[in-house]
Amino acid sequence: MRQVVMHAPGDIRVEDREDPTIIEPTDAIIRVSATCICGSDLWPYRGAEPVAHQVMGHEYVGVVEQVGPQVSTVKVGDFVVGSFWASDNTCEICQAGYQAYCVHRVLMGTIGTQSELARIPLADGTLVATPGMPDADLIPSLLAASDVLGTGWFAAVAAQAGPGKTVAVVGDGAVGLLGILAAKQLGAERIIAFSRHTDRQALAREFGATDIVQERGEEGVARVKELTGGLGAHSVIEAVGTQEAMMQAIGSTRPGGHVGFVGVSHDVTIPGEDLFMAGVHLHGGPAPVRRFLPDLIQLIWDRKIDPGKVFDLTLPLEQAAEGYQAMDQRTATKVLLTP
Amino acid sequence: MRQVVMHAPGDIRVEDREDPTIIEPTDAIIRVSATCICGSDLWPYRGAEPVAHQVMGHEYVGVVEQVGPQVSTVKVGDFVVGSFWASDNTCEICQAGYQAYCVHRVLMGTIGTQSELARIPLADGTLVATPGMPDADLIPSLLAASDVLGTGWFAAVAAQAGPGKTVAVVGDGAVGLLGILAAKQLGAERIIAFSRHTDRQALAREFGATDIVQERGEEGVARVKELTGGLGAHSVIEAVGTQEAMMQAIGSTRPGGHVGFVGVSHDVTIPGEDLFMAGVHLHGGPAPVRRFLPDLIQLIWDRKIDPGKVFDLTLPLEQAAEGYQAMDQRTATKVLLTP
Incomplete structure (x- = not known):
């Protein structure tokens, strides 16, 4: 063969x-x-x-x-x-x-x-x-x-996307895009997609994204806070696996909210104090x-x-x-x- | 005054x-x-x-x-x-x-x-x-x-301690001890306390601990695995705030299990890859x-x-x-x- x-x-x-x-x-x-x-x-x-x-x-x-x-x-x-x-x-x-x-x-x-x-x-x-x-x-x-669908779906479930929730999605690759689709299917009210690529933004919207944020890192976090009355999203999907993406996901989540991370971690280290102070739920791994x-x-x-x-x-x-x-x-x- | x-x-x-x-x-x-x-x-x-x-x-x-x-x-x-x-x-x-x-x-x-x-x-x-x-x-x-009670209680809730669950508790200070009390009240079936101090072990048992593990770090993790059919505890409370305690907590938890951490983080950094591979839920912070x-x-x-x-x-x-x-x-x- x-x-x-x-x-x-x-x-x-x-x-x-x-x-x-x-x-x-x-x-x-x-x-x-x-x-x-x-x-x-x-x-x-x-x-x-x-x-x-x-x-x-x-x-x-x-x-x-x-x-x-x-x-x-x-x-x-x-x-x-x-x-x-x-x-x-x-x-x-x-x-x-x-x-x-x-x-x-x-x-x-x-x-x-x-x-x-x-x-x-x-x-x-x-x-x-x-x-x-x-x-x-x-x-x-x-x-x-x-x-990719199963992984995006798991990320959305891990982030507890559901009715009444605002979901943010870090990563506009196949998994991130399908995380959007999953969040929509799970009943999320609002879905914020981080994306800088026009074609991916179009697919994100087709799958259910209601808002597009082009900024990344701390600026991206600030933009999500702005869109959510200063509180952050209830649910955030991390579908990249880099340090910036992980910290962007944690930062975009309100206290008590949920981060579902499925990007395969590469050189990511999460400062314990930041996580302690964030008060988020963090769950992920191989789906x-x-x-x-x-x-x-x-x-x-x-x-x-x-x-x-x-x-x-x-x-x-x-x-x-x-x-x-x-x-x-x-x-x-x-x-x-x-x- | x-x-x-x-x-x-x-x-x-x-x-x-x-x-x-x-x-x-x-x-x-x-x-x-x-x-x-x-x-x-x-x-x-x-x-x-x-x-x-x-x-x-x-x-x-x-x-x-x-x-x-x-x-x-x-x-x-x-x-x-x-x-x-x-x-x-x-x-x-x-x-x-x-x-x-x-x-x-x-x-x-x-x-x-x-x-x-x-x-x-x-x-x-x-x-x-x-x-x-x-x-x-x-x-x-x-x-x-x-x-201390409210914090231990939150840790037990964050770790999803409950009926049918095996709970491990890292830290035998007041918060850890009251995490044991909380886990017991929440209906946990088995409670493993990490402790090396005789007097604290006695109070741990009085509050509901069923097993005491004296080992720490990787040896402590191995002992919890041994006590749980190789799988790890369903729920683990981290009530110290050091790197060793956090990694001991994550390592003691089975995939899909829950870590509730309330030890104020000092110089803790969680390697993203270890967390990815562990497949645990991590939630904590100021209670x-x-x-x-x-x-x-x-x-x-x-x-x-x-x-x-x-x-x-x-x-x-x-x-x-x-x-x-x-x-x-x-x-x-x-x-x-x-x-």
């Missing part, structure tokens, strides 16, 4: 690799219908994280080709969506809704889903079958559910996407949400390198790859 | 000062029945915070002597309890239960309650009258409600004690809780310096002063 391998920062190749096989009786093999490039894939691509001959990708939708003898909830021929963490969905942590911390979890990035086939560990716990074979136009949205998948799939199936709009470039898997470049250079927000 | 003044680190004096007067129509003047020394008063005492000729104290119970023309909920002769933040209890932040961040808040430490009389701003919002004149033996417990005062006063009045037990030394106000010394040298956990 063909699979994307990052040899070194900036060096993306598509190579012939051995087809995956069932290793554990709880495994499934899927034929990948669509996969994509994640913002987090750019960290090694830019040399900000070490990388050497690494398989890439952790987002996927596809059709089950083979199942191990202990797999019972999905069958050959099912169209399935899974999260970037494989999880048993039965342990105490999974049952509490934190499948990204399943005691048996496997990081899909170590298997690589930017490929024609992929082995999915703990298939019963990890995969959710769609009600039937999806129309082609639903595939980008179902793929979004695998990570337990599996918790939300059944509901998200249904919303997509019923065409109530269209998160696939975050994909603004679709390329064949063979042109993965071009996709990485487009995301690195910000000519694309999110790139879908078709094996 | 007589009032405690810290002239410099380690230099505590009791001096003659002018009696306070009504300044704002919303003020009240109380005759202080009991006040005390806070763990946070030790920071300037030890030179870890700047101090020069500063009035001290922010915990108090007493009898109303005078009220401003706009005060309506307390009257002359009432026995009252208030928090260390004066708050209007009507603004949007107060109404959300975050009175420590009231838009009109006044820090009582700037007024000083280690004194015979004290001016209480925003008396209607700040003070809660007891059902009648309390018996003398109830006064230490009512005084505890003013800060909105006012939120809990009516319920806490009732529990004390009905003799259902006895938080006054944390006071293990009572001195006349004139001997305040001795009280500071005892807490600094850890010969006392918490010192009550009687003006």
Whole structure:
């Protein structure tokens, strides 16, 4: 099969690799219908994280080709969506809704889903079958559910977005944009998007943003305070992972409010005194996407949400390198790859 | 009147000062029945915070002597309890239960309650009258409600202590001990106290601790994991304010669990990546004690809780310096002063 391998920062190749096989009786093999490039894939691509001959990708939708003898909830021929963490969905942590911390979890990035086939560990716990074979136009949205939508949704839930709430969103990448969509679906009254890019501002508004703030850092915080009677937003989503973004999120939140942070932290350190004085709730980390998948799939199936709009470039898997470049250079927000 | 003044680190004096007067129509003047020394008063005492000729104290119970023309909920002769933040209890932040961040808040430490009389701003919002004149033996417990009990209670609520939960408590000072009492009252199933002091361990057990862990830092975390099937506690209270305590609290919490932190942060920096990977909820800061005062006063009045037990030394106000010394040298956990 063909699979994307990052040899070194900036060096993306598509190579012939051995087809995956069932290793554990709880495994499934899927034929990948669509996969994509994640913002987090750019960290090694830019040399900000070490990388050497690494398989890439952790987002996927596809059709089950083979199942191990202990797999019972999905069958050959099912169209399935899974999260970037494989999880048993039965342990105490999974049952509490934190499948990204399943005691048996496997990081899909170590298997690589930017490929024609992929082995999915703990298939019963990890995969959710769609009600039937999806129309082609639903595939980008179902793929979004695998990570960016699930992550944005978790951020909105962690920030306790809901009716009567003012929600601010730091980060106008795919996750931030889908955090806006999630906040809207969860009933937020007002949604303030931090964004400086005209095209992203347009999508933010389409997904539900009511206000756009161009300022960043302390100026951004001051602007949110101005828009909220001096108090700050009730709920703030942090979807970047930088120091500035984290402090902007904490600063934009009113005392007693909630910050949901899902940007993968890089060199972030939170001064304890600032957090103490802010009085906010802080919750985040790798999203337990599996918790939300059944509901998200249904919303997509019923065409109530269209998160696939975050994909603004679709390329064949063979042109993965071009996709990485487009995301690195910000000519694309999110790139879908078709094996 | 007589009032405690810290002239410099380690230099505590009791001096003659002018009696306070009504300044704002919303003020009240109380005759202080009991006040005390806070763990946070030790920071300037030890030179870890700047101090020069500063009035001290922010915990108090007493009898109303005078009220401003706009005060309506307390009257002359009432026995009252208030928090260390004066708050209007009507603004949007107060109404959300975050009175420590009231838009009109006044820090009582700037007024000083280690004194015979004290001016209480925003008396209607700040003070809660007891059902009648309390018996003398109830006064230490009512005084505890003013800060240490209210703070421990907030920490337990922030950590979502409750039925079926395992709660761990970092810090065996007055706040940590009362966090244990709070967790027990909130219905926690199991309460793990970190403590190395025999006398504090005894009080911890009396307040509801089921397990004592003597180890600290990573070893302490390992011990909590061992006691919780490898997962960590559901709820952890951080009542110290040091880097070790904060990381011990985060490390002791299971993914999806809750850390309630009330130790005043000193030189704490939380690595974003560790917090991201931990997947815990983090909430804390100066406790909105006012939120809990009516319920806490009732529990004390009905003799259902006895938080006054944390006071293990009572001195006349004139001997305040001795009280500071005892807490600094850890010969006392918490010192009550009687003006």
